[in-house]
Amino acid sequence: MSGRLAAAFGGHRLALVSAALLVSITLAVAAAPLLAAILGVDPDEVNLLARFQGPSLAHPLGTDELGRDVALRLLYGGRVSLAVGLAAAVLAAAFGTAVGLVAGYRGGLVDAALMRLTDGVIALPLLPLLIVLAAIDPAKLPGLGWLVAGEDASLYRIVAIVVLVGWTTIARLVRGAALSLRGRDYVLAAESYGASALRIMVVHILPGVTTPIIVATTLAVGNVILFESVLSFLGLGIQPPTPSWGNMLTNAQELIYDAPALVIWPGAAIFLTVIACNFLGDGLQDALDPRARRD
Amino acid sequence: MIRVIAGRSLESLVVLLLMSLVIYALIGLMPGDPIDLMVQGDPRLTPADAARLKALYGLDRPLLERYGNWLLAALGGEFGYSRLHNQPALAVILPRLGNTCWLMGASFLLSLAIALPIGVWSALRARTGADYAVNLAALAGISLPTFWLALMLITLFAVQLQWLPAGGLQTIGVESVADRARHLVLPVVCLAVTHAGAYTRFMRAAMVEVLRLDFVRAARAKGLSETRVLFAHALPNALAPTVTVVALSFGALFSGALVTETMFAQLGMGKLVYDSIMGNDYNVALVALLLATALTLAANLAADVLYAWLDPRVTFAGRTP
Amino acid sequence: MNAPAPLIEGRGLTRRYPLRSAGLFGARIGVVPAVTDVSISVSPGETLALVGESGSGKSTLGRLLGRLEPADSGRLWYDGAPAPKRDRRLRRDVQYVFQDPDGSLSPRLTAGAIIAEPLAVLGLSDGRARAVRVAELLAAVGLEPAHAGRYPHEFSGGQRQRIAIARALAPAPRVIIADEPVSALDVSVQGQVLNLMADLKARHGHAYLLITHDLAVVDAIADRVAVMYFGRLVEMGPRDALFTRPAHPYTRALLDAVPRIGAGKRQPRRQARSEPPSPLAPPAGCAYHPRCPFADAICRREVPALTPMASGTPGHVRACHHAGRWPEGLGSGSLAGAAP
Numbered sequence: 030m031s032g033r034l035a036a037a038f039g040g041h042r043l044a045l046v047s048a049a050l051l052v053s054i055t056l057a058v059a060a061a062p063l064l065a066a067i068l069g070v071d072p073d074e075v076n077l078l079a080r081f082q083g084p085s086l087a088h089p090l091g092t093d094e095l096g097r098d099v100a101l102r103l104l105y106g107g108r109v110s111l112a113v114g115l116a117a118a119v120l121a122a123a124f125g126t127a128v129g130l131v132a133g134y135r136g137g138l139v140d141a142a143l144m145r146l147t148d149g150v151i152a153l154p155l156l157p158l159l160i161v162l163a164a165i166d167p168a169k170l171p172g173l174g175w176l177v178a179g180e181d182a183s184l185y186r187i188v189a190i191v192v193l194v195g196w197t198t199i200a201r202l203v204r205g206a207a208l209s210l211r212g213r214d215y216v217l218a219a220e221s222y223g224a225s226a227l228r229i230m231v232v233h234i235l236p237g238v239t240t241p242i243i244v245a246t247t248l249a250v251g252n253v254i255l256f257e258s259v260l261s262f263l264g265l266g267i268q269p270p271t272p273s274w275g276n277m278l279t280n281a282q283e284l285i286y287d288a289p290a291l292v293i294w295p296g297a298a299i300f301l302t303v304i305a306c307n308f309l310g311d312g313l314q315d316a317l318d319p320r321a322r323r324d
Numbered sequence: 325m326i327r328v329i330a331g332r333s334l335e336s337l338v339v340l341l342l343m344s345l346v347i348y349a350l351i352g353l354m355p356g357d358p359i360d361l362m363v364q365g366d367p368r369l370t371p372a373d374a375a376r377l378k379a380l381y382g383l384d385r386p387l388l389e390r391y392g393n394w395l396l397a398a399l400g401g402e403f404g405y406s407r408l409h410n411q412p413a414l415a416v417i418l419p420r421l422g423n424t425c426w427l428m429g430a431s432f433l434l435s436l437a438i439a440l441p442i443g444v445w446s447a448l449r450a451r452t453g454a455d456y457a458v459n460l461a462a463l464a465g466i467s468l469p470t471f472w473l474a475l476m477l478i479t480l481f482a483v484q485l486q487w488l489p490a491g492g493l494q495t496i497g498v499e500s501v502a503d504r505a506r507h508l509v510l511p512v513v514c515l516a517v518t519h520a521g522a523y524t525r526f527m528r529a530a531m532v533e534v535l536r537l538d539f540v541r542a543a544r545a546k547g548l549s550e551t552r553v554l555f556a557h558a559l560p561n562a563l564a565p566t567v568t569v570v571a572l573s574f575g576a577l578f579s580g581a582l583v584t585e586t587m588f589a590q591l592g593m594g595k596l597v598y599d600s601i602m603g604n605d606y607n608v609a610l611v612a613l614l615l616a617t618a619l620t621l622a623a624n625l626a627a628d629v630l631y632a633w634l635d636p637r638v639t640f641a642g643r644t645p
Numbered sequence: 646m647n648a649p650a651p652l653i654e655g656r657g658l659t660r661r662y663p664l665r666s667a668g669l670f671g672a673r674i675g676v677v678p679a680v681t682d683v684s685i686s687v688s689p690g691e692t693l694a695l696v697g698e699s700g701s702g703k704s705t706l707g708r709l710l711g712r713l714e715p716a717d718s719g720r721l722w723y724d725g726a727p728a729p730k731r732d733r734r735l736r737r738d739v740q741y742v743f744q745d746p747d748g749s750l751s752p753r754l755t756a757g758a759i760i761a762e763p764l765a766v767l768g769l770s771d772g773r774a775r776a777v778r779v780a781e782l783l784a785a786v787g788l789e790p791a792h793a794g795r796y797p798h799e800f801s802g803g804q805r806q807r808i809a810i811a812r813a814l815a816p817a818p819r820v821i822i823a824d825e826p827v828s829a830l831d832v833s834v835q836g837q838v839l840n841l842m843a844d845l846k847a848r849h850g851h852a853y854l855l856i857t858h859d860l861a862v863v864d865a866i867a868d869r870v871a872v873m874y875f876g877r878l879v880e881m882g883p884r885d886a887l888f889t890r891p892a893h894p895y896t897r898a899l900l901d902a903v904p905r906i907g908a909g910k911r912q913p914r915r916q917a918r919s920e921p922p923s924p925l926a927p928p929a930g931c932a933y934h935p936r937c938p939f940a941d942a943i944c945r946r947e948v949p950a951l952t953p954m955a956s957g958t959p960g961h962v963r964a965c966h967h968a969g970r971w972p973e974g975l976g977s978g979s980l981a982g983a984a985p
Contacts, residue, residue: 043460149339151572152624154616156579157597161613164601165353214749218809221713222763222816223736232762236753255469259583262471263598278472282587285479292479296472304467311463 044312047305054302058107065101072101073270081288093277093291094284103294106272110299113184113257113267114306117191118249122242124192125199129238130230132200133207144204151197159256162190163265183268187260191253199245206238240317244310251306258299274299329629336621343617344398348391351610354601394610404607408600413607417596417615423493424592428581430508431515436570438520443527443566444559450532458524465521470580474514474587481510491589511588515580519573526569530562537561564634571627575620650725651686652820652852653739658683658709658719660702664925677924679705681876682719684951687820692846692853694867694884696899699858700924702876704824707856711741711822737767740813744825746805750797756783756808757793763815782811785848786841803834807841814845820852828859839865860903864888869960872896875924875932878951882961892954892963894937931966939967 065072075095082092090099132143163186210216211234219229254274260266261275269276277295284291363369369377385393397404403413446458482490488510489495494503534540535558543553582594589595593612600609659682664675680702687693687710697703708714712721712728712735721728723735740763743749750759760779764770770778780790786807797805806826813821826842827835843866846853857863863870863884871881872893880893891897931949934940949964 043456145335145339149342152339152575152617152621153343154575154578154620156582157594157613157616160582160598160601161347161350161354161609164355165350166355214743214745215751217713218741218743218749218812219751219762219766221711221736221739221741222766223733224762224766228766232754233751236751251467255467258469259471262469263586264602278475281475282478285475285483289479289483292472292475296469296475299469299472300464300467303469304463307463307467311459 041312041316043308044316047308047312050301050305051309054107054298054305055111058104058111061101061104061108064104068101070098070101072097072105072272083290090294091288091290094280094288099291099294102272102277103274103298106274106277106295107298107302109184109267109271109273110254110257110275111302113187113191113273114250114254114302117188117195117253117257118246120188121192121195121249121253122199122246125196126203126235126238126242128196128200129203129205130207130234133204134211134226134230134234136208136211140204140208143200147197147200147204150194151201153194155194156256156259158194159190159260160263160265162193163187163260181271183266183271187257187266190260191256195249195253195256198249199242202241202245203238206241207234210234210237244314244317247306247313248310251303251310254299254303254306329625332625332628336625340614340618340621344395344614345391347610347613347617348394349387351606351613352387352390354604354606354609403611406600406605406608408603408605408608413611416608417593417612420591420593420596420612421615423590424581424585424594426508427511427515427585427590427592428577430512431519431581431584432577434512434516435520435523438516439523440527440566443524444531444554444562446524447528447531447535447562448554450528450535455528458528462521462524462528465517465519465524468518470514470518470583471587473518474510474584477510477514478587491587493589493591507588507590511584511590514587515577515584518580519577522573522576523566523570527562527566530565531558533565534558534562560634564631567634568627568631571623571630574623578616578620650688651722652689652724653710653728654684654686654722655706655710655716656684656720656722658685658706658716658721660705660709660714660717675925678702678876678927680709680716683873683876683878684719685710685871685878685881686722687852687854689819690846690850690852691868692855692866693869693871694855694857694863695871695873696857696860696863697873698899701873703856703858703873706873707822707824707854710854711739713741733767737769737816738819740816740818740821742806742809742813742821742823742826745829746797746802746809747829749809750805750812752797755794755796756788756800759797759808760793760812760815763812767816769816778815782815785814785845786811801834802830803838806830806838810838810842810845814849817849818851820854822854822856824856825858826855827862828857835862836865842866860900872899875927877932877948878964879933880961880963880965881951882963883958886958886961890957890961892957892961892968893933893965894939895933896963898936931964941967 061072074097076092076097080092080094084091090103093099093102128143128147132140132147207230216229216233219233224232257266257273258275258278261273262278264276264279267273267276269279274295278292281292281295363371363374394404401414405411406413406416409416442458446455449455478490481488489507490510492507494507540553540558543557544550548557578594581592582598584590585592585595586598593616597609597612597616599605600612658680659678660680662677662679664677683702683706685693685695685706695703695706705714709716709719710721723732723738728735750756754762757776757779760782761775764775764778776793779793783790783792788804788807788811792800792804797808800808806829810821810826813823823842827838830838839862842853845851853866855862855867867884869882870884870887872879872887872895874895880887880891880896882892887896888900891900928935928945930946931937931940931944934944937944943966947966949966951962951964952968953959953962954968
């Protein structure tokens with residue numbers, strides 16, 4: 030009996046809690062500049078006299094190795110990590126959707142070629158590849174100069190890199206769905222009065238594949254945040270002084286002895302955000318697609 | 325069957341060949357080039373010398389030509405020299421491969437030892453509190469950033485408790501299996517924890533799927549004991565898809581190994597890939613990346629073959645729907 | 646044939662489907678002939694019924710004529726000239742109604758959007774005018790203008806088929822190809838939809854190519870009937886002539902198979918001898934010979950051509966080696982009952 034009760038609680042309650050958590054995190058990081066203004070603290074301000082301070086009223090989570098406020102940097106880092114996660118996941122979803130629609134609707138050789146490509150990318154060891162991509166010098170690529178210019182350069186780069194390898198899951202999902210929908214009579218009907226391939230894909234097939242896209246994108250946000258954090262941690266992602274949850278940990282390994290607390294907070298923020306994305310994705314899957322219920 | 329395996333192997337080889345071109349091109353896009361580095365290291369070299377050297381090494385040739393030359397040399401077993409180690413690239417890589425195999429193999433077995441029983445147990449209690457607890461734990465494992473878990477493990481077990489070493493392959497000057505093993509404990513646990521979650525979910529999903537099928541109900545209706553139904557009928561059928569997905573996730577395991585090795589200063593392939601890219605050691609980076617790709621492709625191929633072998637209903641022809 | 650200038654005409658249309666083993670690059674293991682060398686035409690304003698059992702190729706022929714799929718050989722003529730490969734006029738003038746309105750209406754579009762889409766695609770009207778046209782069309786098929794905002798699942802099967810008909814009607818086509826338009830509907834609704842189709846034709850003057858296996862439907866609205874068997878036309882002619890004097894044994898068998906309520910004294914049924922032949926191993930000669938009570942050597946050898954009847958109604962043709970030689974009166978007593 031108690032098992033059933035727990036089950037009823039377990040099902041969607043966790044997804045709801047996750048959604049609430051994600052909304053809170055988003056609101057908190059969005060409010061970061063406001064908080065900084067109210068507290069009169071500059072998150073980038075170095076104060077070598079106030080290094081490694083413990084929690085206090087002025088610095089709720091203490092200060093880091095340069096005397097910066099950890100709580101505020103955490104919020105600013107969250108802005109970057111969340112923005113990168115969301116932007117890369119959505120762009121990758123868009124690209125993967127386009128590939129999947131074309132492959133599934135066109136079929137034949139186009140499908141075979143695109144799916145071989147997808148299989149190929151899926152088969153690759155992702156992180157080493159991401160590291161290479163992050164290490165390349167965009168200045169050597171014609172037309173990509175804008176990627177190196179500007180202070181947000183590392184941000185755009187990481188989004189571009191993740192999109193480049195992150196579209197495959199959705200491409201496969203959408204391709205499968207499109208393949209089953211393209212034989213439907215309503216697609217045939219649209220073809221009969223000469224609707225263009227683009228129109229058929231967007232108007233008639235896309236609405237039928239939104240559920241897997243939403244679920245997969247939610248899960249992807251978590252994954253991207255993980256990849257961003259590890260790349261930034263390794264010094265290849267978001268470049269300091271712009272804080273991200275990943276690069277806040279870059280120096281942490283040496284600081285383990287002096288300030289173990291500095292290691293805990295950014296990692297916990299990543300962990301909480303990613304697990305919330307995963308639970309929300311799971312819950313959405315259950316709610317939106319009754320056939321794929323976890324039972 | 326043999327013909328199909330041969331066909332798939334050929335396909336994998338083609339992918340590998342394509343990837344070698346892509347990786348070659350990407351490495352060429354990394355900042356600086358070998359001659360620039362030489363010029364930096366030796367102030368006596370003039371720009372004219374640099375240009376001559378570039379011509380000598382063919383670095384002024386078009387990409388495809390350079391790639392072709394590299395490929396010909398590589399097929400002859402010539403992979404170039406390591407800039408950082410002053411050794412042939414292969415001589416640098418091969419010993420590392422062994423270390424990585426230990427780490428990955430041990431973590432893989434450990435995560436399966438955790439995931440398979442728990443996955444089955446959880447499937448038998450589908451939609452109960454226990455099942456949700458398992459799912460929570462599994463998702464937590466998936467959501468843990470590997471490098472952060474490594475930091476936490478080091479902080480707790482190496483710094484605070486001082487039970488285990490924080491990194492390295494062995495204590496310098498000590499040659500013993502026990503010492504090597506002690507150094508492997510934290511990396512193996514770290515890598516296993518971050519992968520066991522996904523494996524548990526695969527196992528659970530496959531088992532739930534099988535338990536729903538008619539033949540399991542028929543076996544129960546025949547009056548077979550629950551243990552027999554489980555181990556003789558349901559489990560073998562659930563293992564086939566699980567093994568496949570697990571083999572397909574080899575690439576993820578390698579990515580995890582890269583981070584783990586870097587965190588725990590394990591001299592393995594993953595750390596080598598990272599170090600060589602960061603250190604502009606082009607030849608080593610190229611070969612190490614290709615080797616990682618080849619291993620991943622081989623794992624995928626093995627997944628296909630295993631699946632067909634474990635599940636006699638599957639014909640290879642029907643593999644791609 | 647009977648009308649001077651056919652609207653659409655297929656000449657020698659042939660369509661085969663390759664049969665592949667499972668898998669992406671499955672080996673080609675055979676060819677299924679769906680339509681073989683069929684010449685047929687639809688004249689302005691007429692209703693031509695295409696009948697045959699399932700698998701006879703009637704739906705494929707409809708798709709070839711509606712250019713939903715390409716013919717392997719043969720030509721399509723439109724309005725007295727060979728039809729070009731991509732022709733907006735044809736897209737507009739030939740519209741399609743599918744069997745199952747559940748599958749032929751996009752589930753995530755409103756009825757209004759569904760009906761408006763051909764107008765948008767063909768660039769026929771825009772903005773306000775299109776909304777007016779949609780309301781007009783909804784009214785024409787017996788629905789309310791307010792229904793435009795609803796989704797297909799909010800309608801009954803009959804109403805959904807009305808929406809599909811409104812969509813086909815939207816660009817004011819000259820011919821509507823309707824593939825089993827009522828067979829997925831409740832019997833009680835079938836008559837209403839057929840009446841609607843007849844009314845619309847009376848008002849708009851378009852032609853129908855009606856693909857059906859249901860002779861009662863043919864009886865209700867067809868002017869001419871074409872009978873298909875195993876990918877070929879076996880008989881074609883004006884409805885009454887064909888119903889009262891069927892000139893092909895297969896047509897007879899079809900008419901015989903119609904159950905009739907209250908037919909006092911029943912004629913003994915001439916049952917078809919066997920199942921239709923396997924499409925992978927088509928019989929040589931006349932495809933009907935394994936089932937035909939009159940088959941002999943020539944039937945097993947040669948494919949009969951469509952020829953006019955010596956003493957028949959103009960436009961009545963059939964493909965049978967023995968037409969006229971088998972007893973003409975056979976079974977006509979019961980067949981007469983099938984005609985009005």
